[in-house]
Amino acid sequence: MAFDKKTSETIAYRAAYICSNPECNTLTIGPTITDPQLKNKKGEAAHILGEKAGAARHDPKSSINIASVENGLWLCANCHTLIDKNKGADYSSDDLFGWKKDHEETISMLLRTHKSPLPLISRRSTNRKIAQNIVDYISNKGVYFQCHLIENPDHVIKSIAEVRKTIDLEVKAIDSDKRLKEICRSIQNANQDFMNELSLDNSLLHHYLIILRPRVGLQLKRLRDEIGCNISGEITSIIP
Known part of the structure; x- marks a missing residue:
């Protein structure tokens, strides 16, 4: 069941009618150019925790009021559909509550400081792309996950130097x-x-790799959990 009108409007206001998905941030309201009496809206108040058994992220043990503003996330129609695909398998409630918190804090800051949301939204999108570029580059460097027995110290040094430069x-x-x-x-x-x-002492290559990999893996975990980067492949073996 959809949120009631008042609750939905509150959720939308708190998000400034901007999609709360950090990878989207599209504006969800606007005018119809051909008719000054008409308006467009492509945003929706989405449930973070599903209302009924079988719904995306339904949690019968949760104390949160399913119909409350607290459980609502303002999204564009596309992102609303996306988060509920496969019963929400790819989007956990923790992720979505994190989206809501971060987005509302950003909007609150913009309101207090009299700043436009457009440059900040653009900046966040650009920074996220940079983070993903770094993840993708590291993910293709076998020095972080291949068996040490096939590693040549000279090649290792060259590979690490390339990562640092990038x-x-x-x-x-x-x-x-x-x-x-x-x-x-x-x-x-x-x-x-x-x-x-x-x-x-390059004879201790294996020992040094044992120290290096979890240090890098911990930061990759942060890029995934805090920035929202996608990480897949063999590199995931070093992520705690």
């Missing part, structure tokens, strides 16, 4: 995101420490 270039394009910069810095520090140790 991250340095990507970081320069990050716009006002201290958290993302800190994650990148942690990856760079792990790589630098590894290269310093390996330069002193």
Whole structure:
């Protein structure tokens, strides 16, 4: 059952009628150009926890009022359909409550500081693409997950150096995101420490890789959980 009109309107106002999916952030209301009396709306108040058994993310043990603003997330029609596909298998309630919290905090900040949401939304989208570029590049570097027995120290050093160079270039394009910069810095520090140790004694390659991989894996986990990056393939073996 849909939210009642008052609840739906409150959910929409708190999101400024902007889709709360951090990978979307589309505006969901606007005018009909050909008729000054008409308007367009493509946003919907979506349930985070499903109302009935079998619904996406239904949780009979939850104390949250299913029909309340607290359980509502403002989304465009496409994102609403997306999060409920396969009974919400790809979008957990924790993820969606996180979307709601982050989006409403952003809108509140913009309202207090009299700023337009458009530059900030664009910035967040750009920074997320940068983070995904870094994840994708690291995911293709076998040094982080291949068996150490097939690793050549010279090739390892070259591979790590390439990763450091790529991250340095990507970081320069990050716009006002201290958290993302800190994650990148942690990856760079792990790589630098590894290269310093390996330069002193490359016979301990295996030992140094054992230290490096979980350090990088922890930051990849943060990129996935905090920034929303998609991570797949063999690299997932080092993510705690």
